[in-house]
Amino acid sequence: MSPAEPDFTPPPEPVPFRPDPRVELPSTAEAIVVGGGMVGASAAYHLARAGLRPLVIEANVPAWGASGRNAGMALTGLGGHFPRVTALVRAAGGRSILDYTSRSLDLLEAWDAELPGGIEWDRSGSLDLALDEAEEAHVRSMAGLQAVEGLEVSVVGPNELRELAPGLAVEEVRVAKWTPSDAKLNPFRLCYRLLDAVRELGGTVITGVRVERLLARGGRVAGVGTSHGEVAAGSVVLATNAWTPALAPHLAANLAPIRETVCVTEMLDVRIGEPGFETNQCNEYWRQMRSGEVVIGGYAAADDGMGIGQYSIRAGPEVPPLLAGLLARLHPALRDARIVRCWAGLLDFASLEMPMAGPLPAEDGTPLPGAFVAAGLTGHGHPYAPILGLLVSELIAGGRARTLSLAPFDPGRYVGGAHAPSWLDPFRGHSPVIG
Numbered sequence: 126m127s128p129a130e131p132d133f134t135p136p137p138e139p140v141p142f143r144p145d146p147r148v149e150l151p152s153t154a155e156a157i158v159v160g161g162g163m164v165g166a167s168a169a170y171h172l173a174r175a176g177l178r179p180l181v182i183e184a185n186v187p188a189w190g191a192s193g194r195n196a197g198m199a200l201t202g203l204g205g206h207f208p209r210v211t212a213l214v215r216a217a218g219g220r221s222i223l224d225y226t227s228r229s230l231d232l233l234e235a236w237d238a239e240l241p242g243g244i245e246w247d248r249s250g251s252l253d254l255a256l257d258e259a260e261e262a263h264v265r266s267m268a269g270l271q272a273v274e275g276l277e278v279s280v281v282g283p284n285e286l287r288e289l290a291p292g293l294a295v296e297e298v299r300v301a302k303w304t305p306s307d308a309k310l311n312p313f314r315l316c317y318r319l320l321d322a323v324r325e326l327g328g329t330v331i332t333g334v335r336v337e338r339l340l341a342r343g344g345r346v347a348g349v350g351t352s353h354g355e356v357a358a359g360s361v362v363l364a365t366n367a368w369t370p371a372l373a374p375h376l377a378a379n380l381a382p383i384r385e386t387v388c389v390t391e392m393l394d395v396r397i398g399e400p401g402f403e404t405n406q407c408n409e410y411w412r413q414m415r416s417g418e419v420v421i422g423g424y425a426a427a428d429d430g431m432g433i434g435q436y437s438i439r440a441g442p443e444v445p446p447l448l449a450g451l452l453a454r455l456h457p458a459l460r461d462a463r464i465v466r467c468w469a470g471l472l473d474f475a476s477l478e479m480p481m482a483g484p485l486p487a488e489d490g491t492p493l494p495g496a497f498v499a500a501g502l503t504g505h506g507h508p509y510a511p512i513l514g515l516l517v518s519e520l521i522a523g524g525r526a527r528t529l530s531l532a533p534f535d536p537g538r539y540v541g542g543a544h545a546p547s548w549l550d551p552f553r554g555h556s557p558v559i560g
């Protein structure tokens with residue numbers, strides 16, 4: 126029997142939360158940002174720097190969602206999504222998607238220097254390991270495309286790999302794509318440091334409050350209705366990841382939740398090298414933290430229905446043994462490393478592989494004045510969240526995105542019928558065999 130086709134458009138579900146009865150909600154705000162993940166934190170930070178005093182409303186706690194559950198890799202080249210998003214940027218009159226993703230990494234680097242305590246930023250490069258013939262073809266073609274776009278990238282063999290990643294089982298790897306400008310970071314610190322700065326700049330962060338609906342007045346969005354009452358505001362930004370369709374159901378057809386699992390090992394004395402690692406078109410990815418633990422995620426293809434259409438963040442039993450097996454195969458010194466925790470989080474995959482960021486469209490596709498959205502980051506939060514938060518804040522504060530055009534991210538194209546998801550085949554990958 127063939128497995129059931131995944132449901133790309135499950136009925137929208139609001140984010141689960143536990144209301145905080147002690148919260149005192151203000152009745153007005155200059156701008157509201159819904160969601161305290163990396164997108165909301167970036168948007169709020171830039172709004173605060175522009176002189177607006179944003180109110181961040183988070184249903185849980187900052188970084189409760191994907192931003193606190195991810196593996197902390199920052200990959201400029203966006204894995205297997207690169208060709209598609211490159212074409213979309215071109216079609217919108219832009220130069221290169223790298224203009225956006227590189228700017229994000231530069232922002233992250235600057236925040237590491239500026240924000241008290243930093244974000245554990247290491248610009249230590251990444252290695253995309255090709256474990257079989259198909260992967261080698263993919264890695265070589267991706268390296269070629271990315272080099273043409275201006276990314277410093279090379280295909281490396283065993284000698285370079287031994288240097289870059291001591292102890293890597295190089296006999297298992299055909300070639301690897303080496304991207305020296307990629308990085309890794311602590312994603313919790315990213316959200317918390319930015320939101321600390323928001324407070325310092327006069328903004329407010331409220332937790333344990335869920336936004337239930339947008340309030341409209343005179344043909345524009347004028348605030349939000351929440352679990353704790355209404356707040357009036359001149360503008361509202363939805364930074365609500367996979368839960369965005371609960372507030373904007375007309376986006377549901379093109380924004381699929383996908384569950385992804387991450388595991389972390391015990392603290393290890395052995396080092397596997399400073400770069401981040403990926404394989405299978407970035408569907409599996411891992412890095413060693415400064416403190417010695419190895420964080421590894423992926424194998425969504427082995428999850429129930431490939432994790433597609435899942436709002437549950439239960440970490441199932443299928444994935445952790447696969448992740449542990451991949452680590453043992455590629456880093457023999459980790460054969461006995463114990464996995465001490467596993468968790469799952471939700472990705473929000475946009476049907477065209479391209480995030481949506483800009484004015485929130487109404488159901489007929491026309492912009493809804495006063496409302497904005499930044500979602501659909503399709504598994505790559507760090508290369509997108511910093512720049513998209515900046516551009517949306519510029520749009521709100523000054524009427525247009527100044528640093529770079531938001532045209533490639535036009536949310537309008539995600540209203541109406543569903544685009545067939547272009548990402549399914551790369552996502553299915555070919556799941557590296559565990560030895």
Ligand SMILES: Cc1cc2nc3c(=O)[nH]c(=O)nc-3n(C[C@H](O)[C@H](O)[C@H](O)COP(=O)(O)OP(=O)(O)OC[C@H]3O[C@@H](n4cnc5c(N)ncnc54)[C@H](O)[C@@H]3O)c2cc1C
Nearest residue numbers: 160162163164184190191192195196198336366470506507
């Ligand atoms: C397991 C996993 C591994 C990943 N690994 C990487 C990686 O290594 N590198 C990388 O670049 N990206 C990675 N990603 C992707 C990245 O984490 C996401 O793209 C990014 O975190 C999305 O940020 P966000 O702010 O949009 O969403 P979130 O962090 O999910 O934040 C959304 C917030 O909105 C809140 N919210 C939702 N609805 C409401 C509401 N109605 N009212 C109030 N609050 C609400 C939620 O509680 C949540 O805190 C990974 C994701 C997962 C799940």
